[in-house]
Amino acid sequence: MELTAKHHEYWRKNLVITAILFAIWFVFTFVEIWFARELNSSMTFLGFPLAFYFSAQGSLAIYVALIGIYAVLMKKLDKEYGVDEGDLE
Amino acid sequence: MSTPAFSQSAFNKNLKKYYTFYTGGFIAFLIALAIAEQMGMSKAWIGYWFLFATIGLYAGIGWMTRTTDVAEYYVAGRRVPAFFNGMATGADWMSAASFIGMAGTLFLSGFDGLAWVMGWTGGFCLVALFLAPYLRKFGQFTIPDFLAERYGGGIVRFMGVICAITCSFVYVVAQIYGVGLIVSRMTGLEFGVGVFVGLAGILVCAMLGGMRAVTWTQVAQYIVLIIAYMTPVVWLGVKHTGIPIPQLAYGYTLQKLGDVEKKITNDPKEIEVRKTFADRSAAGKAALANPDKAFADGKAQVEKNLADLKASNAPADKMAAAEKAVAAYPRDVSAAKSIWNREVGLIARSGGPRPHAQAFPGKDEAAQNTARLNFIGIVFCMMFGTAALPHILMRYYTTPSVQEARTSVFWSLVCIFLLYFTAPCLAVLAKYDMYTNLVGSSFASLPAWASAWAKVDPGLLSIVDINGDGIVQLAEIVIGGDLIVLATPEIAGLPYVVSGLVAAGGLAAALSTADGLLLTIANALAHDFYYKLIDPTATTGRRVFLSKFLLVCAAITAAYVTSLKPGDILFLVGAAFSLGASSFFPCLVMGIFWKRASKWGAIIGMAAGLGICVYYMVTRYPFFGINMPLWFGLSPVSAGMFGLPVSMVTIYIVSWLTPAPNKEVQELVEHIRYPNLAGDTVVSEAR
Numbered sequence: 001m002e003l004t005a006k007h008h009e010y011w012r013k014n015l016v017i018t019a020i021l022f023a024i025w026f027v028f029t030f031v032e033i034w035f036a037r038e039l040n041s042s043m044t045f046l047g048f049p050l051a052f053y054f055s056a057q058g059s060l061a062i063y064v065a066l067i068g069i070y071a072v073l074m075k076k077l078d079k080e081y082g083v084d085e086g087d088l089e
Numbered sequence: 090m091s092t093p094a095f096s097q098s099a100f101n102k103n104l105k106k107y108y109t110f111y112t113g114g115f116i117a118f119l120i121a122l123a124i125a126e127q128m129g130m131s132k133a134w135i136g137y138w139f140l141f142a143t144i145g146l147y148a149g150i151g152w153m154t155r156t157t158d159v160a161e162y163y164v165a166g167r168r169v170p171a172f173f174n175g176m177a178t179g180a181d182w183m184s185a186a187s188f189i190g191m192a193g194t195l196f197l198s199g200f201d202g203l204a205w206v207m208g209w210t211g212g213f214c215l216v217a218l219f220l221a222p223y224l225r226k227f228g229q230f231t232i233p234d235f236l237a238e239r240y241g242g243g244i245v246r247f248m249g250v251i252c253a254i255t256c257s258f259v260y261v262v263a264q265i266y267g268v269g270l271i272v273s274r275m276t277g278l279e280f281g282v283g284v285f286v287g288l289a290g291i292l293v294c295a296m297l298g299g300m301r302a303v304t305w306t307q308v309a310q311y312i313v314l315i316i317a318y319m320t321p322v323v324w325l326g327v328k329h330t331g332i333p334i335p336q337l338a339y340g341y342t343l344q345k346l347g348d349v350e351k352k353i354t355n356d357p358k359e360i361e362v363r364k365t366f367a368d369r370s371a372a373g374k375a376a377l378a379n380p381d382k383a384f385a386d387g388k389a390q391v392e393k394n395l396a397d398l399k400a401s402n403a404p405a406d407k408m409a410a411a412e413k414a415v416a417a418y419p420r421d422v423s424a425a426k427s428i429w430n431r432e433v434g435l436i437a438r439s440g441g442p443r444p445h446a447q448a449f450p451g452k453d454e455a456a457q458n459t460a461r462l463n464f465i466g467i468v469f470c471m472m473f474g475t476a477a478l479p480h481i482l483m484r485y486y487t488t489p490s491v492q493e494a495r496t497s498v499f500w501s502l503v504c505i506f507l508l509y510f511t512a513p514c515l516a517v518l519a520k521y522d523m524y525t526n527l528v529g530s531s532f533a534s535l536p537a538w539a540s541a542w543a544k545v546d547p548g549l550l551s552i553v554d555i556n557g558d559g560i561v562q563l564a565e566i567v568i569g570g571d572l573i574v575l576a577t578p579e580i581a582g583l584p585y586v587v588s589g590l591v592a593a594g595g596l597a598a599a600l601s602t603a604d605g606l607l608l609t610i611a612n613a614l615a616h617d618f619y620y621k622l623i624d625p626t627a628t629t630g631r632r633v634f635l636s637k638f639l640l641v642c643a644a645i646t647a648a649y650v651t652s653l654k655p656g657d658i659l660f661l662v663g664a665a666f667s668l669g670a671s672s673f674f675p676c677l678v679m680g681i682f683w684k685r686a687s688k689w690g691a692i693i694g695m696a697a698g699l700g701i702c703v704y705y706m707v708t709r710y711p712f713f714g715i716n717m718p719l720w721f722g723l724s725p726v727s728a729g730m731f732g733l734p735v736s737m738v739t740i741y742i743v744s745w746l747t748p749a750p751n752k753e754v755q756e757l758v759e760h761i762r763y764p765n766l767a768g769d770t771v772v773s774e775a776r
Contacts, residue, residue: 007766025211029211029472033207036448037448040446046340048446049446052200052203052343052446055203055204055206055207056203056206056513056514057513059211060207060506060510063211063502064503067213067498067499070218071498074222074492075492078764083763083764084764085490085491
């Protein structure tokens with residue numbers, strides 16, 4: 001079928017959501033690692049040096065949250081643009 | 090999608106009921122065994138009970154879910170709810186390396202080990218954002234299916250098959266190795282026998298019911314493995330931090346560990362032992378510089394010693410020791426050389442403990458930056474490799490809808506997160522326990538677990554009183570990483586039934602991953618190679634039969650390769666991820682997000698990525714004996730860091746140089762980008 005302008009807008013919004021979440025992922029992975037020495041000596045959190053905390057659980061929790069947020073946002077977007085799959089019952 | 094009589098909600102409800110019942114049953118089984126242990130059941134019998142009860146259970150699930158229907162066999166009928174698919178993916182994902190090896194690696198290498206923790210979780214963000222929903226909408230059976238439809242043609246499919254089999258086979262060998270190890274520990278059977286007992290469990294399950302059986306068994310295996318991992322940690326946590334969720338509180342234990350490490354670094358007895366190792370290493374080096382002379386001198390020395398003692402009428406025990414020294418002296422120069430080489434290696438034990446939380450240790454700025462680069466390399470390759478391993482991506486074909494596929498990635502990572510954020514905690518608690526209780530205790534009263542494990546395998550634990558003071562120094566302990574998880578229950582003083590539980594958990598982890606991998610290999614051969622490329626007229630019955638047959642062949646080949654015990658397991662696993670990241674990830678993602686990506690772009694891109702990756706590994710990994718200088722000091726495990734960008738750039742350039750994909754392909758790309766488009770029912774429900 002021919003895609004409408006609305007479809008293209010859906011895809012653009014999807015790309016924006018994807019890009020933002022990807023950027024957050026990048027910061028809490030590679031930027032965090034890059035400055036690990038500085039973060040470690042800067043402060044402690046719950047007794048952990050900061051970089052150790054993020055690498056051992058902080059970033060992991062953020063990964064979980066990112067995927068959850070993506071699923072929720074996309075579900076809403078699907079509905080809004082009428083491309084959702086409806087109820088599966 | 091569903092047969093008229095089938096109701097997804099009733100199915101979901103039943104699933105919850107079954108697995109709640111199952112979990113309760115498993116806990117009752119544990120309690121019964123614990124009571125039996127108190128009443129005097131022997132350790133060997135507890136081991137047998139765990140082994141046969143769990144394997145029997147998995148086989149039972151496999152038998153109940155047996156099928157010959159194609160859609161059931163390949164994608165479990167596409168009705169696995171998000172949460173259950175998440176648990177199955179968790180079990181599929183967490184291998185023997187995660188379950189047994191991870192905490193040990195963290196124990197031994199501290200902060201540096203966290204690269205694996207991050208790498209093996211963060212990749213699921215990439216799966217969720219770039220792959221899972223689109224692959225589900227595409228909705229075929231295998232990953233090469235997608236490549237073939239998107240880029241058109243047999244060559245792409247064939248390359249996809251080659252890549253899928255390479256990654257999966259390398260990985261499955263590591264799993265079967267783990268199975269053999271655990272079965273032989275648990276029951277005292279021989280390693281080879283252990284491999285085949287475990288293999289029988291895998292086969293019954295994967296062969297009878299394909300993806301359907303594997304899915305429901307993996308859910309059961311996830312429940313076993315997570316209970317097994319958590320029990321000892323919670324116990325140890327209560328002991329050291331006073332709360333049952335030690336993951337949140339071990340930061341303070343980590344601080345105390347830092348103090349203990351400082352004390353050990355400056356302890357004079359420790360320094361004495363470390364100096365002994367440094368001296369022995371230096372002596373070995375000196376001897377190797379001039380081996381013939383050193384050999385002759387050494388021989389003359391022990392003989393003269395004996396002669397002197399004889400002449401002076403020394404006491405009998407001294408004489409005996411001197412005679413022994415003469416007898417044990419190496420036969421020839423080459424035997425002596427291998428001993429000296431070992432002595433030189435002792436330099437590794439001459440350093441003090443490395444601060445556990447310190448990032449990128451190194452003697453100067455440059456060394457630290459190289460350590461950081463290698464940390465990034467591992468994280469990068471593991472993450473992009475996660476988003477490229479076919480046995481994981483395949484799982485997202487099995488959900489009922491695109492939406493469920495997205496939610497399912499979420500549940501997958503939740504299930505995986507539970508184990509991965511526990512592993513660093515376990516490492517710190519075990520280390521603290523060992524540094525405070527074992528170090529400084531006397532050799533006369535070693536804890537029972539220490540002497541027991543030292544007896545099982547000196548590679549896992551060896552404690553020798555180097556300086557003869559009767560007190561255990563840290564520098565006198567050699568510990569193998571695999572010990573940490575397996576011995577934690579005993580370190581924490583738990584009953585033996587918990588040790589059996591941990592072994593059963595490790596077995597579940599290894600079996601579930603091996604199941605998924607073997608299925609991927611068999612499907613790539615039967616579906617993509619035979620059905621799509623050789624005989625497109627094959628009946629469904631024949632295809633399913635062939636897949637089952639090939640599964641057995643793949644399993645036996647893998648078991649055979651495993652029995653040869655090929656090299657370093659962690660390298661094998663890392664290599665599988667690097668290979669996946671360089672070959673699959675770029676052309677999968679670009680195929681979805683860039684309509685212009687063309688057939689030849691994909692073919693040449695895949696070949697270039699794989700080529701660079703293999704080239705770097707072969708010319709740099711010591712096993713192959715070429716040992717060219719490293720690029721930027723990056724270790725060969727992380728070869729995907731070169732392979733992936735090279736592959737992406739190649740796809741980009743070649744795609745512009747070759748004709749754009751035709752209209753049908755462009756439409757296919759549009760089709761997979763929208764969960765539901767009016768009028769698209771044809772492609773996604775192909776059976």
